Amino acid sequence: MTDALPQQPVGGALERSADGRRWSLTLERELAHPVEDVWAALTEAERVARWAPFLPGRDLDAPGEVALPVPGEKGPGPRGEVTTLDPPRLLALTWDQDGLRFALTPTDTGTRLELTHTFAEQEEPSSFAAGWHLCLAALAGTLYGLQVPRVVGESARAHGWEQLRDQYEDLFTAG
Template sequence: MDHSTFKPGPLSEVNARASADQWTLVFVRTLRHSPTKVWAALTEPAQLAEWAPFTTDRDLGSRGDAILTMIDGEVAEPTSATVTRSEPPTLLEYTWGTDQLRWELATVEGGTRLTLLHTLKDRDWIPKIAAGWHICLDVAEHLLAGNPVGPIRGNEARDYGWDELNHAYADKLGIPATDLPDSEKS
């Protein structure tokens, strides 16, 4: 796969919501593909391996336990997950460690309006998470269009605009920008 021509697209529609001791990133993107095609990219292990920040040990299209393995270069970190809702091709919910992800797909003219609600504990991570999903979903769009560029994960994302996206989303969300902890940097 060739990353040499990859450039991230414009910022997505985002907001952040507080609820009790958690924060939810609401990340909205319109993809030029049907909900059925987008659903397959969100659930099928072979497709997830081409764009997501993790690989999975099974199809995520049905309820139950799974292992999502974060990939960062040569480091693979398995994390427990549980698919709690699966309503193809419109709604997918699962836990990822302590985080909760909810993918909503709606048919719109020209494709699918994808809304990701990613709930986590630490507000400072919201822009970082937005930057990561931004790059992942740009890569997914290439895959869905039949022009795969291969996954861009972990510290490698910093070579493809992650730092700039992190700061841009921090500004857009009104959350002070912070860099990755030293343990997350290469």
């Protein structure tokens, strides 16, 4: 049996690049865990596989190429590259054509995690936000030691992905 995902508020920011060709989605989470624990969950392949939308082919603790296939998809899947590391504060990588940046800041109660996903598809922001919302909830659950379900593909739909997508769509069109 698995534990339920921790509930998190809907919130985030969406910005268009100066040249208008790329978008950046930013989600922030307050995690009641030390930076070092969150860093391990972001970089150790076995731990990343519990919450992320991809299964890294190696730990993400060194620069260079890495396979980042999506569970359930056929073929080798997207490639990635760890481009920036500043342990335990900053991890940046590419995932196919997209950029992912995880910034960690210590707080009095744990860690502030800021995820920025940079992408080109204009129609995807609320879909990406809903997916990352669920993934970050799974990350929080794993940090608490819960046996959380994978929330990729159809499993994401079973955990409220469509409702979250609609809520993020409302948030991004209101702003």
